Amino acid sequence: xxxxxxxxxxxxxxxxxxxxxxxxxxxxxxxxxxxxxxxxxxxxxxxxxxxxxxxxxxxxxxxxxxxxxxxxxxxxxxxxxxxxxxxxxxxxxxxxxxxxxxxxxxxxxxxxxxxxxxxxxxxxxxxxxxxxxxxxxxxxxxxxxxxxxxxxxxxxxxxxxxxxxxxxxxxxxxxxxxxxxxxxxxxxxxxxxxxxxxxxxxxxxxxxxxxxxxxxxxxxxxxxxxxxxxxxxxxxxxxxxxxxxxxxxxxxxxxxxxxxxxxxxxxxxxxxxxxxxxxxxxxxxxxxxxxxxxxxxxxxxxxxxxxxxxxxxxxxxxxxxxxxxxxxxxxxxxxxxxxxxxxxxxxxxxxxxxxxxxxxxxxxxxxxxxxxxxxxxxxxxxxxxxxxxxxxxxxxxxxxxxxxxxxxxxxxxxxxxxxxxxxxxxxxxxxxxxxxxxxxxxxxxxxxxxxxxxxx
Amino acid sequence: xxxxxxxxxxxxxxxxxxxxxxxxxxxxxxxxxxxxxxxxxxxxxxxxxxxxxxxxxxxxxxxxxxxxxxxxxxxxxxxxxxxxxxxxxxxxxxxxxxxxxxxxxxxxxxxxxxxxxxxxxxxxxxxxxxxxxxxxxxxxxxxxxxxxxxxxxxxxxxxxxxxxxxxxxxxxxxxxxxxxxxxxxxxxxxxxxxxxxxxxxxxxxxxxxxxxxxxxxxxxxxxxxxxxxxxxxxxxxxxxxxxxxxxxxxxxxxxxxxxxxxxxxxxxxxxxxxxxxxxxxxxxxxxxxxxxxxxxxxxxxxxxxxxxxxxxxxxxxxxxxxxxxxxxxxxxxxxxxxxxxxxxxxxxxxxxxxxxxxxxxxxxxxxxxxxxxxxxxxxxxxxxxxxxxxxxxxxxxxxxxxxxxxxxxxxxxxxxxxxxxxxxxxxxxxxxxxxxxxxxxxxxxxxxxxxxxxxx
Numbered sequence: 081x082x083x084x085x086x087x088x089x090x091x092x093x094x095x096x097x098x099x100x101x102x103x104x105x106x107x108x109x110x111x112x113x114x115x116x117x118x119x120x121x122x123x124x125x126x127x128x129x130x131x132x133x134x135x136x137x138x139x140x141x142x143x144x145x146x147x148x149x150x151x152x153x154x155x156x157x158x159x160x161x162x163x164x165x166x167x168x169x170x171x172x173x174x175x176x177x178x179x180x181x182x183x184x185x186x187x188x189x190x191x192x193x194x195x196x197x198x199x200x201x202x203x204x205x206x207x208x209x210x211x212x213x214x215x216x217x218x219x220x221x222x223x224x225x226x227x228x229x230x231x232x233x234x235x236x237x238x239x240x241x242x243x244x245x246x247x248x249x250x251x252x253x254x255x256x257x258x259x260x261x262x263x264x265x266x267x268x269x270x271x272x273x274x275x276x277x278x279x280x281x282x283x284x285x286x287x288x289x290x291x292x293x294x295x296x297x298x299x300x301x302x303x304x305x306x307x308x309x310x311x312x313x314x315x316x317x318x319x320x321x322x323x324x325x326x327x328x329x330x331x332x333x334x335x336x337x338x339x340x341x342x343x344x345x346x347x348x349x350x351x352x353x354x355x356x357x358x359x360x361x362x363x364x365x366x367x368x369x370x371x372x373x374x375x376x377x378x379x380x381x382x383x384x385x386x387x388x389x390x391x392x393x394x395x396x397x398x399x400x401x402x403x404x405x406x407x408x409x410x411x412x413x414x415x416x417x418x419x420x421x422x423x424x425x426x427x428x429x430x431x432x433x434x435x436x437x438x439x440x441x442x443x444x445x446x447x448x449x450x451x452x453x454x455x456x457x458x459x460x461x462x463x464x465x466x467x468x469x470x471x472x473x474x475x476x477x478x479x480x481x482x483x484x485x486x487x488x489x490x491x492x493x494x495x496x497x498x499x500x501x502x503x504x505x506x507x508x509x510x511x512x513x514x515x516x517x518x519x520x521x522x523x524x525x526x527x528x529x530x531x532x533x534x535x536x
Numbered sequence: 537x538x539x540x541x542x543x544x545x546x547x548x549x550x551x552x553x554x555x556x557x558x559x560x561x562x563x564x565x566x567x568x569x570x571x572x573x574x575x576x577x578x579x580x581x582x583x584x585x586x587x588x589x590x591x592x593x594x595x596x597x598x599x600x601x602x603x604x605x606x607x608x609x610x611x612x613x614x615x616x617x618x619x620x621x622x623x624x625x626x627x628x629x630x631x632x633x634x635x636x637x638x639x640x641x642x643x644x645x646x647x648x649x650x651x652x653x654x655x656x657x658x659x660x661x662x663x664x665x666x667x668x669x670x671x672x673x674x675x676x677x678x679x680x681x682x683x684x685x686x687x688x689x690x691x692x693x694x695x696x697x698x699x700x701x702x703x704x705x706x707x708x709x710x711x712x713x714x715x716x717x718x719x720x721x722x723x724x725x726x727x728x729x730x731x732x733x734x735x736x737x738x739x740x741x742x743x744x745x746x747x748x749x750x751x752x753x754x755x756x757x758x759x760x761x762x763x764x765x766x767x768x769x770x771x772x773x774x775x776x777x778x779x780x781x782x783x784x785x786x787x788x789x790x791x792x793x794x795x796x797x798x799x800x801x802x803x804x805x806x807x808x809x810x811x812x813x814x815x816x817x818x819x820x821x822x823x824x825x826x827x828x829x830x831x832x833x834x835x836x837x838x839x840x841x842x843x844x845x846x847x848x849x850x851x852x853x854x855x856x857x858x859x860x861x862x863x864x865x866x867x868x869x870x871x872x873x874x875x876x877x878x879x880x881x882x883x884x885x886x887x888x889x890x891x892x893x894x895x896x897x898x899x900x901x902x903x904x905x906x907x908x909x910x911x912x913x914x915x916x917x918x919x920x921x922x923x924x925x926x927x928x929x930x931x932x933x934x935x936x937x938x939x940x941x942x943x944x945x946x947x948x949x950x951x952x953x954x955x956x957x958x959x960x961x962x963x964x965x966x967x968x969x970x971x972x973x974x975x976x977x978x979x980x981x982x983x984x985x986x987x988x989x990x991x992x
Contacts, residue, residue, distance in 0.1 A: 129760070136751070136758035139654075140612040142596045156596040198595075232771035237724075268693075268737055269744065271727040273763075275771040281724055281762040284755075288725065295592070299740075302592035304585070306737040307729075315688035315731040 086312040089331045091259035094216065094246045097335065099208040106341045107513070110211040113175055115509045116345045116485055117185035118149065120174045122505065122525050123420065123492025124167035125150030129280040129399075133166055133287070146197040147522040150496045157194040158291050161244070164190035165287030169236070170280075171420045172402045173349035173492065177214075177342060178451075178476060180221035180235055181352065184343055186286030187240030188213035188247045191294040195248055196518040203515030205251060211340045213247025218339035220311070222329035224322035229274075233321060237272025237285030244293020254300055257308070264306030265296035267317040277351075278392070278400045345485060347474040348418030350402040353386045356453035356472035357405055361412030364457060364467050372413050374459045377439040380409060381454040384444035391442070398423040409455075410436040419491055451475040501527040542768040545787045547715035550672065550702045553791065555664040562797045563969070566667040569631055571965045572801045572941055573641035574605065576630045578961065578981050579876065579948025580623035581606030585736040585855075589622055589743070602653040603978040606952045613650040614747050617700075620646035621743030625692070626736075627876045628858045629805035629948065633670075633798060634907075634932060636677035636691055637808065640799055642742030643696030644669035644703045647750040651704055652974040659971030661707060667796045669703025674795035676767070678785035680778035685730075689777060693728025693741030700749020710756055713764070720762030721752035723773040733807075734848070734856045801941060803930040804874030806858040809842045812909035812928035813861055817868030820913060820923050828869050830915045833895040836865060837910040840900035847898070854879040865911075866892035875947055907931040957983040 102110075124130065125148065134153060142156030148163045155163060168174055169186045177184050192206050192213070221228075221239040229235050245266035249259050269292040272285035300306070310316045311330060318325040348358045357380055365372055380386075386405055395401040401408070401423050410433050411422045427433060448454070455467045471477040480488065486506060493502035505524045512518065558566075580586065581604065590609060598612030604619045611619060624630055625642045633640050648662050648669070677684075677695040685691050701722035705715050725748040728741035756762070766772045767786060774781040804814045813836055821828055836842075842861055851857040857864070857879050866889050867878045883889060904910070911923045927933040936944065942962060949958035961980045968974065 132758045132760040133755065136755045136760060140598045140601075140614045140754075142598045142612065145596075156598065158596045232776035234724075264732065264735070265737060265740070268690075268729045268732050268741065269727050271725050273724045273766070273771060273773070273776055275763045275766055275769045275776075276720065276724050279720070279761050279763060281721060281760070284721070284760070285724065298596075299589065299592045302588045304588040304592060304737070304740070305735050307731045307735060310729070310731055313731045315729060317729070320688035320729055320731075 084312065086327045086330055087260055087263055087309045090216065090311070091256050091263060093334045094212055094250050095254060095256050095259050097212060099204070101335060102208065102211060103338070106211060106338045107207065109341045109343055110207050111510065111512060112345070112482070112485060113185050113214065113343050114189060114207065114210060114512050115489065115506070116175050117168055117189040118505065118509045118521060118525065119489030119493050120171065121164050121168040122150035122496050122502070123173065124170040125496050127167070127170045129170045129283055130163065130167050132280065133163060137162065146194040147526060149193070149522060149525040150493070152526055157198045158294055160194040160197070161191045161290040161294050162287040164193060165290035166283045169283040169286045171349045171492070172351060173346050173420060175343050175345050176352050177218045177221065177339065178344055179342065180218060180225040180239070181229065182218055182221045182239055183236045183286060184214040184217055184243065186236065187217065187289035187293060188243040190287065190290035191244040191248050192251060193518070193522055195251055195294065197522055199252065201251055201518045203512040203518045206518040207513055209247040209251040212250050213243035214340040214343065215338065216246040217243030219330045222339065223326045224318055224324055227324040228322035231322070232274050234272035234274050234276065234282070234285050237289045238270045238321065240286055240289035241266045241270050241293045241296070244290045245296040248294045248297035249300065252297060252301055254297065258300040260308040261304065261306040262296045262300040264308065264310040265299050265304070266293050267310040268306070269296065270317060270321065278403050280399070342476065344474055344476060345480045345488070347480060347484070347488070349420040349423055350408055350418070351390050353383065353450060354390050354405050354408045355474055356451055356469045357382065357409050357455065358412040358418040359472045360453050360455045360467045360469040361409050362416055362418065364455065364465060365413055365416050368465065371459065374461070375413065375436065376458045376460045377441065378409055378413070379456045380405065380440065380442040381445050381448060382442060383448045383450045383452070384446055385450060387442055387444045395428055398425050398428055401428040405442055406437045406440040407433065409440045497525065497527050540768065542783045542786055543716055543719055543765045546672065546767065547712050547719060549790045550668055550706050551710060551712050551715050553668060555660070557791060558664065558667060559794070562667060562794045563663065565797045565799055566663050567966065567968060568801070568938070568941060569641050569670065569799050570645060570663065570666060570968050571945065571962070572631050573624055573645040574961065574965045574977060574981065575945030575949050576627065577620050577624040578606035578952050578958070579629065580626040581952050583623070583626045585626045585739055586619065586623050588736065589619060593618065602650040603982060605649070605978060605981040606949070608982055613654045614750055616650040616653070617647045617746040617750050618743040620649060621746035622739045625742045626739040627805045627948070628807060629802050629876060631799050631801050632808050633674045633677065633795065634800055635798065636674060636681040636695070637685065638674055638677045638695055639692045639742060640670040640673055640699065642692065643673065643745035643749060644699040646743065646746035647700040647704050648707060649974070649978055651707055651750065653978055655708065657707055657974050659968040659974045662974040663969055665703040665707040668706050669699035670796040670799065671794065672702040673699030675786045678795065679782045680774055680780055683780040684778035687778070688730050690728035690730050690732065690738070690741050693745045694726045694777065696742055696745035697722045697726050697749045697752070700746045701752040704750045704753035705756065708753060708757055710753065714756040716764040717760065717762040718752045718756040720764065720766040721755050721760070722749050723766040724762070725752065726773060726777065734859045736855065798932065800930055800932060801936045801944070803936060803940070803944070805876040805879055806864055806874070807846050809839065809906060810846050810861050810864045811930055812907055812925045813838065813865050813911070814868045814874040815928045816909050816911045816923045816925040817865050818872055818874065820911065820921060821869055821872050824921065827915065830917070831869060831892060832914045832916045833897065834865055834869070835912045836861065836896065836898040837901050837904060838898060839904045839906045839908070840902055841906060843898055843900045851884055854881050854884055857884040861898055862893045862896040863889065865896045953981070953983050
């Protein structure tokens with residue numbers, strides 16, 4: 081296909097799409113995306129990373145317009161977008177577009193929820209904009225993946241900023257030209273290095289993508305002009321940041337093929353390539369029960385990306401442990417845990433976990449699918465047990481059910497805001513399409529007691 | 537050299553440098569850098585680009601801590617850094633590190649001046665931090681230029697963010713570890729595409745670099761951790777954003793070889809590759825006076841980059857005309873003008889200018905130096921006149937004198953804040969090293985009358 085008009089065609093679609101033509105199953109997946117995002121934002125709200133970010137930005141925050149979900153603090157909408165993007169990603173427990181490893185909701189929903197607190201936005205319109213934003217970032221991701229990612233870009237940040245700009249731009253009613261500018265302003269802020277994995281800065285990426293994408297839309301709204309062909313230009317996003325440019329992925333079948341319908345939700349709070357291992361180790365634990373204490377060693381045969389991304393053999397912190405398939409296997413076998421509680425500094429350094437972790441070996445096998453793993457456990461008596469996971473829980477073939485999403489939501493949210501407020505928030509989030517003011521979700525994420533405590 | 541410890545060595549130098557060892561000539565060039573930056577920030581303050589940016593960010597601004605130089609508005613320090621980075625670059629009249637085409641002061645001085653309004657900062661310490669920040673961004677630029685720039689990155693944005701982080705980080709007293717984090721946080725925000733040239737978004741880049749670099753320093757101060765080897769890591773800045781990585785350019789001869797001493801200042805308000813042409817055309821005009829009306833055609837022989845960067849044959853706006861060597865030649869011949877007044881929408885569309893512009897031809901010659909040009913003017917009677925510029929005004933061989941810097945400062949600042957306040961501001965800027973509170977410069981950039989008008 082020719083490389084002309086890519087940005088223009090995409091912008092036309094973003095601003096012109098009739099919400100009514102979005103298929104019901106796409107909207108349903110949009111609701112699941114939203115529910116999962118709310119749970120993750122609340123679940124991550126008390127993380128040390130968030131405390132540090134808040135301390136840094138508080139002195140510069142504008143009017144207290146928008147809520148940091150799950151906390152009492154309010155910030156101006158741009159900073160709230162940043163913080164909610166951080167909270168919803170910091171536990172590595174969010175959603176995943178498996179074709180690109182983009183975590184779609186963080187950049188987009190964080191920007192939209194902050195917007196909803198400063199301008200009238202119904203739940204129905206928020207959901208439409210969320211679906212559009214997710215579609216845009218995943219399509220742009222498809223156009224450059226895997227080269228772009230292999231080069232070292234954290235694609236949730238680099239593609240996410242387009243999703244946030246598209247979503248906010250649509251929600252505030254940009255015309256097609258201003259939408260092209262917004263995409264240009266998004267592209268010129270596209271950033272985020274994979275080098276940051278294992279540090280607080282990883283979750284800064286979806287946060288900044290949300291904030292920068294919203295900023296792009298607001299600048300365009302104010303008449304701040306930009307390139308109108310940033311995706312396909314000779315010095316545009318795709319050429320500068322990737323050796324692969326498949327523009328058909330961006331504009332072919334818009335409104336027919338829906339990337340937003342392919343979103344998936346993490347069952348475990350860590351890098352997605354570890355998930356087959358945790359799934360398999362949990363299954364083994366369920367089968368052998370008390371014999372976990374007799375395990376001599378563990379051998380994993382996994383996709384090469386598992387070792388490339390999560391090969392940390394001796395993690396010292398919870399954040400580092402999210403990039404250690406060795407820790408994850410040990411923790412799943414000994415405690416059955418793959419939730420955020422499996423990735424605390426304390427658990428990572430517990431002698432029992434460390435002892436087993438050091439006896440886990442992993443081998444890369446290019447023939448192994450990314451969603452698969454083969455596990456061999458050897459016991460002290462020399463006997464062995466093998467487990468093959470063909471497709472992990474959370475994959476497209478074994479998606480989390482609505483019930484499992486609810487359990488995941490509750491398990492993380494209740495630790496932050498308590499059981500009853502979490503249940504009320506969950507119920508409200510499921511009804512997003514029927515809410516007159518989407519901002520009600522942000523308000524419901526903060527129990528009254530927390531609001532009082534945080535009052536300045 | 538090995539690629540280890542690049543970030544660590546640079547961070548050690550940034551935090552450990554004794555101001556007293558900076559050579560006098562380096563400090564002197566630092567003062568000239570500062571003076572030129574103040575003039576450009578005030579000179580650009582009323583540009584439409586700035587109005588649009590202000591309209592977009594005003595609703596989100598925090599406490600009115602810091603000044604948009606040359607205007608009455610105050611914003612929180614981060615947004616003030618953004619705006620001053622925009623104002624100081626929007627006329628394309630700022631400073632240039634010729635080896636990398638980085639415009640060094642915009643990202644660094646804009647961040648520091650905003651900082652000076654929220655924390656105690658003497659003029660002496662501001663100047664030291666400015667020199668350090670400029671040194672850091674230019675060295676990092678050297679390490680990846682030209683590949684990085686050729687690929688399409690606007691290096692003032694991508695390298696500038698490091699300069700701002702280093703300068704602010706030093707000024708607020710980060711220790712070496714936090715400085716490494718600040719550099720990591722800067723790298724992961726490094727962005728800006730050359731595709732934006734000719735639009736408002738070009739000047740957004742130094743502004744955002746200033747804001748993002750300051751943010752990086754403040755996040756690191758608050759304990760927000762990051763990679764500690766972002767410059768040299770396999771997925772770090774240099775590897776991801778360039779095919780060239782010359783780490784020696786970053787850490788060899790720190791404190792001995794000073795890139796900050798190589799700064800130059802634009803005599804004309806446009807892309808630097810056009811400068812030889814304007815210089816030569818002004819010389820021709822001075823020689824032939826009224827005969828400019830008899831010019832039939834003009835032929836330029838210039839470096840290939842001139843056509844690549846500034847080959848717009850029919851610019852419609854002032855911003856576009858900064859990327860048209862044809863417009864620049866016509867305007868210099870007919871009006872003798874290369875100042876911001878040569879790049880207004882009105883002048884660009886004046887029939888007289890358009891008529892001559894369309895009769896300017898340019899040929900690329902790889903043998904021609906970037907700072908040179910050969911001009912042949914043919915008159916209606918068939919006679920010709922040739923002019924060769926060996927090195928343009930503003931080059932390292934023909935730097936602007938202090939007097940010429942003063943004239944440049946006054947010519948742009950007086951249009952915005954008037955003659956007497958401009959003179960007072962200029963005098964104050966020259967004495968930056970002796971000022972107890974550097975913030976006094978920001979205050980002096982706004983005449984009392986403007987302050988009253990802008991009071992909210």
